[in-house]
Each structure stands twice: as C-alpha cells, then as structure tokens.
Amino acid sequence: MAYQMEDNGQPEDFAPTKTSTINIRPVRPADVAAVSAIYAHYVKHGTATFEEVPPDEQEMAQRIEAIQAQNYLWLVADIAGQIAGYAYLAPHKDRSAYRYTAEVSIYMDPSMTRQGVGTQLLGALLKYAEQSNRFATVMAVVGDSANSGSIALHEKFGFKRRGLSKGLGYKFGQFIDVVYMQLILPDPPLFPPRSEIKCSGSDGTPIAGLETEQRVHGARA
Incomplete structure (x- = not known):
C-alpha cells in the first residue's frame, strides 16, 4: 500500500512526533537553507558522503522534491525552531526489481549531536517504512568504515552489516571504505512469508556465511 500524499507532498497519515525538546516533522520549503548547510558541512569536511562539491539550495530543493514525488x-x-538534523527514506536503486527496498540517509548538525536527535529521526523513518507495508527491507550505505557513530546508530535499530567494499571512494587524499547494512522488516501483508532468506550462487547452492536472519521487531529506542 502506498501512502497518499497531502498537498504539501507528505504522506497524509504520517504523524509527526514530538518530545519535550525535539519535534520530528516533514521537511518544509523554509527548511531548505538549514538542510543545505548541514549537508555542505559533511561534503566539505566529512567522509559520510562521497560528494565533493556541496549542492546549492536550489539543487537541494530539487532533491527533496524528487524524494517526495x-x-x-x-x-x-x-529544536526550538532550529533544524538539528534531517533524514530521508529513498529508493535504494532505480531498477524496478529494487522497488521493495528503501534506503535511509541521516545527517546531523555537528553542533547539536548527542541529544538523541539521530535516534528520533531514524526511529520515525523506520516506523513509517514498516507501517506503510511498502518495503521488505531497508538499506543503509555508510561512507567510511571508521564512521562508528553511524554504524552504532543503525545497529541500535537492528541493522546488520552485510558487506564492506574496501577503498570504494577517494576523498581528502585517501581511499575510503563503504559499509552496507540491512534491516529486514517484519513480513508485510502483501508479501509471501519470509521465514528465512538465503543468498545462493548461480547453481542454487547456498553461499556459506551469507544467510540472513528474520528480524524480530522490538521496541524503539
């Protein structure tokens, strides 16, 4: 089931969440400048993204619109009118066979970390992904195997490490790894049961060590 969209481009039955200090809500046009500034920091100073030239606000607005469309x-x-971070769910890849796989991305204002914002953002996205009944699995593609904070955050929600590509990117004069993480969602009603998912070779023989376990859905942190 696909969520229906409101006039503002957001799923009509997505309910924003709010704690005493953090309001998790859909992005608005007025947020584009703050979102662009946060992302620009990681483009210029970090290895979480492999982009090397920060997109301007117009480009960022177009990316947001493409996700919403x-x-x-x-x-x-x-937080009190200041954007402390953002996160989004997007197609993992364009080809049609990937249509039941989503990919999550999350970026925090570097001055507002360690306040539980990342946990709130990722929790809200995963709740949406699960309740939408659109997806069988969610991927996280983490730039830099040394990005222990991002890896730990995803593991907190049940993501498992599924692969490591050594030196896949080159930035700041060094080769950088990419970590692939996967969260298998509970069986959506429209999909056949998946009591066990196995990776196999072209001859159907299971590949040792690549079996994936069914995720047991637990409480959100």
Missing part, C-alpha cells in the same frame, strides 16, 4: 519521506528534527 516518489511518495517517500524526508524528515527534519526541529
């Missing part, structure tokens, strides 16, 4: 979700964390 495909009925996916882009959220921001608002």
Whole structure:
C-alpha cells in the first residue's frame, strides 16, 4: 500500500512526533537553507558522503522534491525552531526489481549531536517504512568504515552489516571504505512469508556465511 500524499507532498497519515525538546516533522520549503548547510558541512569536511562539491539550495530543493514525488519521506528534527538534523527514506536503486527496498540517509548538525536527535529521526523513518507495508527491507550505505557513530546508530535499530567494499571512494587524499547494512522488516501483508532468506550462487547452492536472519521487531529506542 502506498501512502497518499497531502498537498504539501507528505504522506497524509504520517504523524509527526514530538518530545519535550525535539519535534520530528516533514521537511518544509523554509527548511531548505538549514538542510543545505548541514549537508555542505559533511561534503566539505566529512567522509559520510562521497560528494565533493556541496549542492546549492536550489539543487537541494530539487532533491527533496524528487524524494517526495516518489511518495517517500524526508524528515527534519526541529529544536526550538532550529533544524538539528534531517533524514530521508529513498529508493535504494532505480531498477524496478529494487522497488521493495528503501534506503535511509541521516545527517546531523555537528553542533547539536548527542541529544538523541539521530535516534528520533531514524526511529520515525523506520516506523513509517514498516507501517506503510511498502518495503521488505531497508538499506543503509555508510561512507567510511571508521564512521562508528553511524554504524552504532543503525545497529541500535537492528541493522546488520552485510558487506564492506574496501577503498570504494577517494576523498581528502585517501581511499575510503563503504559499509552496507540491512534491516529486514517484519513480513508485510502483501508479501509471501519470509521465514528465512538465503543468498545462493548461480547453481542454487547456498553461499556459506551469507544467510540472513528474520528480524524480530522490538521496541524503539
């Protein structure tokens, strides 16, 4: 089931969440400048993204609109009117066979970390992904195997490490790894049961060590 969209480009039954200090809500046009500034920091100073030239606000607005046009979700964390971070769910790849796989991305204002914002953002996105009944699995593609904070955050929600590509990117004069992480969602009603998912070779023989376990859905952190 695909969520229907409101006039503002957001799923009509997505309910924003709010704690005493953090308001998790859909992105608005007025947020584009803050979102662009946060991302620009990681483009210029970090290895979480392999982009090397920060997109301007117009480009960022177009990226947000492209996500929304495909009925996916882009959220921001608002603390007293300041954008502390953002996260979005997007197609993992364009080819049609990937249509039941989503990919999550999350970026935090570097001055507002360690306040539980990342946990709130990722939790809200995963709740949406699960309740939408659109997806069988969610991927996280983590730039830099040394990005222990991002890896730990995803593991907190049940993501498992599924692969490591050594030296896949080159930035700041060094080769950088990419870590692939996967969260298998509970069986959506429209999909056949998946009591066990196995990776196999072209002859159907299971590949040792690549079996994936069914995720047991637990409480959100």
